[in-house]
Ligand SMILES: [Ca+2]
């Protein structure tokens with residue numbers, strides 16, 4: 001039997017975050033939020049424990065969630081109220097990490113302790129920068145080029161803070177709007193990847209074919225994005241192949257593309273190759289920002305008959321199967 005007497009090697013990262021808009025304002029962070037790849041000679045990384053200030057959870061309760069504090073060098077039970085005031089720790093066995101609450105803005109020296117399964121420990125010191133809880137609302141609309149709002153689009157805000165990225169869904173009219181902490185840079189993206197067949201028919205194939213043959217060019221750059229089914233930056237016969245398989249029911253998705261793509265409204269779409277801006281960049285959010293809009297492009301639909309408020313992914317195909325139980329799927333997908 002080998003006894004592990006060597007402490008883990010901590011590897012930590014400083015963190016910036018903001019107070020949440022709660023009353024009273026607070027932010028809860030997990031010791032693991034500061035980990036950047038600590039390792040040990042015996043314990044695998046996924047089995048390491050993380051706490052603050054060298055304070056271990058109550059050993060007999062290590063497999064249950066509990067609040068604890070250190071009194072005279074010993075970990076003892078604490079209350080949720082003490083935790084909310086930043087006077088105790090919370091142990092979460094599922095993440096093998098302690099949590100702690102900060103209730104005021106400021107820069108803090110934080111000691112993150114890493115423990116192996118033999119309870120050897122070492123720590124690293126990092127700086128936590130907690131910013132004031134003031135936030136600003138960022139809002140916009142996701143709509144097709146013809147102005148129809150698209151619902152259930154996932155709008156994601158990313159920034160360098162542990163509680164991010166954060167995502168929300170657009171409402172039935174395609175709008176989104178949420179308060180985010182000031183003082184951060186954000187990258188905002190939109191995504192929707194359901195119901196590939198929505199709005200895609202043989203008429204679209206005909207129009208794309210006429211474009212490829214030079215008989216009638218697609219008359220908007222957004223239509224070029226829609227026609228580029230295999231997402232290779234150009235509109236060719238390969239796109240027709242992928243779309244035809246979709247229409248015939250041979251495939252239910254496009255192998256190289258999502259069902260929707262989103263361009264930042266008001267930014268140019270280049271067509272050779274097809275290229276466009278897919279993320280909104282916000283620098284140092286400091287005040288309300290409205291009209292952060294995206295243009296939604298349904299891949300494969302160049303004549304614009306997509307239904308922008310289809311809720312459940314694949315609902316059309318399901319209905320179709322019921323109606324055509326005895327017939328081939330080729331009949332039902334039109
Ligand atoms: Ca060890």
Ligand SMILES: [Ca+2]
Pocket residue numbers: 227228229230231232233234235236238239
């Ligand atoms: Ca293509």
Ligand SMILES: [Ca+2]
Pocket residue numbers: 199200201204300301302303304305306
């Ligand atoms: Ca169409």
